[in-house]
Amino acid sequence: MNKKTEWFASWFDTSYYHILYKHRDDTEAQEFIRNIVALLTIKKENKLLDLACGKGRHSIFLNKLGYDVVGADLSKNSINIAKKFENERLRFLKHDMRNPLKNKFDVILNLFTSFGFFEDDNEDIKILKNIKNGLHTNGIAIIDFMNSKKVINNLVPEEVQKIDGITFKLTRYIENGFVIKKINFDADGENHTYFEKVKCxxxxxxxxYLNTVDFKIKHTFGNYQLDPFNENTSDRLILVLE
Structure with a gap:
């Protein structure tokens, strides 16, 4: 893989990405969605955007709860998979979240650590600005990020996972303020190496970042059960913004 290629643009669009993460349990994600829409009393007539939606698991579940949802992601492969679930109140489109949104929404969600991918802080700030500008008056944004301190303190340096006949060798380390996961495996007669990089x-x-775009934190949670955030013990850093 060309190191100059943005890692998410190449890795997320491969079939191997979906193989490695095929066993993700949706139960916890669905519990979070139920909890957050109840807490914020999100109305069924509201327009929702799932930004960086991947294959659309959150979008699809929100739609099953009765919401009008648009899912957007940079990965053409992921969007093509998600489009199989489209209906009158569920649509998917290819979109780079660094680009301004063409429509406005009542709620914008950015879930499962789909933020902090960029070397330049200004690109992360640009995403927050796009989210803010993409909201109707009194709209809210929800960002579900990792708790960096706990991730760093509990980093597993090496791991091997065998899935669908492929042996994935995972190496994790901290470098230049990023949590990096190196993914190496043999498949289809070739050796492959990809990276995941998320800013700490x-x-x-x-x-x-939020102050730069005049976003205010309304709620801060530390897990999908919406318990208070503790930087030492919480699994997640979940922010509700207005």
Whole structure:
């Protein structure tokens, strides 16, 4: 893989990405969706955007709950898979979240650590600005990010997973302020290496980003059960913005 290629643009669009993560349990994600829409009393007539939706698992579940949802993702492969689930109130489109949104929404969700991918802080700030500009007046945004401190303290340096006859060798490390996962495997007669890189953003740093675009934190949660955030023990850093 060309190191100059943005890692998410190449890795997310491969079939191997979907193989490695095929066993993800949707139960926890669905519990979170139920909890957050109940807490925020999101109305069924509201327009929702699932930004960086992947194959659309959150979008599809939100739609099953009765919501009008658009899912957007950079990966053409993921969007093509998600489009099989489209209906009158569920649509999917290919979109780079660094680009401005063409429509406005009542709620914009950015879930499962789909933020902090970029070397340049200004690109992360640009995404937050696009989210803010993509909201109707009194709209809200929900960002579900990793708790960087806990991730760093509990990093598993090496791991092997065998899935569908492929042996994935995973190496994790911290470099230049990023949590990096190196993914190496043999498949289709070739050796493949991909990377996942997510910036080690804590609440203080994210708040600096938010202040730049005049976003305010309404709620902060530490897990999908919406318990209070603790930087030492919480699994997630979940922000509700207005």
């Amino acid at each position: 953003l804590d609440l203080t740093k994210i708040n600096l």
